[in-house]
Amino acid sequence: MEKAIHIREPWSDRVSIVLIYIFLSIILLCVAYPLIYIVSSSFSSSAAVTSGRVWLFPVEPTWYGYQAVFQYPQIWTGYLNSIIYTVLGSIISVALTIMMAYPLSRKTFMSRKVLMWALLFAMLFSGGLIPYYLVIKSLHLLDTRWAMILPGALNIFSIIVAKTFFQSSIPNDLYEAAQLDGCNDTKFLTRIVLPLSKPVIAVLLLWAAVSNWNSYFNALIFLNSEHLYPLQLVLREILVMNNVSTNSITLSPEQLKQFEDMKTLLKYSVIVIASIPVLILYPFIQKYFVKGVMVGSIKE
């Protein structure tokens, strides 16, 4: 019979655990407060926000900030574009990842060593920004939706994670058994490997989706036309460059007076609106990302 060892904690340990709890509580406060402040401000009146009366909870609760967001067409075009880029980009990216990782994980595939080195080298060394830009330009992808989807689709880190997963969780014997039953390489992928890899596919999809939704660099260098802009580029105009266009919002004379205040409030609301998709995915992200990080940390 096993019995838990019970030793009374010395006082120094009790002090240290109290200190640890205090330390973590302070960290929790520091991280959570700015988030709460932004959300509360977005629901407050513009006067309360600009005069600094919002500290924790919304003051004079209103929807004006959100109404302003709804009347701002660029935000909605950006939203729609971001959804298109994110959905298509993530699916293509994960498909490519699996198509590369599966052959790499097969021991009898002779080219795997060469390919693996080619991937590692490409991860450590690159041609740099300008040659990359010139390639996209010569493929006539500049200022098209494809420039947002294709160039970043191959993610080497994801490939390594997927390959490690396939190798560690799908035994070689399974392939040999399937082969005896007349299963070929493609069927083995679709009938056996994919159904067994649902968790890792979920991780890869989430990974790709979050990074597609949040990135703005490719859009900055590849896109010129405003109607193709993803949300992050529209946000950059509003939040960072402080360009809020007046002509898109219909303003009455007294509203015009409050325009400057409204501009401030709009920023808070647009931050919340832009973060909603990631917020919805957050429970899944929490569940699967940790697993993904752990798969990725296993070395061959």
Add this chain to the structure above:
Amino acid sequence: MFVRTVSLWRKNIYRHWQLYCIVALPVLFLITFNYVPMFGIQIAFKEFNPIQGIWHSPWVGGKQFEMFFDSPYFWPIIQNTLLLSVYALCIGTPAAILLALALNEVKNQRFKKIVQMFTYAPYFISTVVLVGMINIILSPTTGLYGQLSHLFGVDNVYDILGESKAFSSLYVWSGVWQETGYGAVIYLAALANVNPELYEASKIDGASRIQKIIHIDLPAIRPTIIVLLILAVGGLMSVGFEKVFLLQNMLNLSTSEVISTYVYKIGLVNTNYSFAVAVGLFNSVVGFILIFTTNVLARKYSHSSLF
């Protein structure tokens, strides 16, 4: 020998032709978007002009590199880049380790979950939104920071956003706010794998909590720390473009211009391609050497390495 290899290869292709078909498409992507750009590096040794194109522009040797090394921007940019990445590394890594070690001691699962949920969340906020939040909150007039300063009777509010001396701290500490929770996850995973018998043995031997952390927990996460450090040192020369570029303004440019933002401006804004490629190539080569050397050193002295 050679003939044998070829015939082996041919047999392999014949046997696994489906695998070769499957891998063809991603390989095409790898070639197009990773390897073809590498041929563009030759622009660094040429005087690129768009009419003659990459292949037919005249060779000029190391002229672009000489221009870069002699330019008054050379040292400031290298300094800014290294300062930002070393500062971020020295604060960011210990912060994540500290958070993981502290969380590992917490027995109350609910408290642990809440702390993890909140500290993990900022990682998923986009860079644009993060910088937007920084601008809003730290605004000396309308922001939370300005309001607080007024509350404490400060009249001349120090403008953090427009002060070049404050840039590196602004960059690093906003990074700590955003990434510490995410960084801690990897260490927590390593800590979860510690054999519980070690803890029991240490308890019987009368080790205190602090001794337990130093002698069991830290050695347990040492390989993880080393692998992440190798990666970080390899990336010392490549401070990410996205956040620095957004935080830049005319007032802090003297400390906020780093290699990646400089390449962007010289190359894509001023379309001086050859010079920009030379700067970028210098950066890639130094980064490549850094990651290789740290990897060799790590393998030699600690037996954990990246490849």
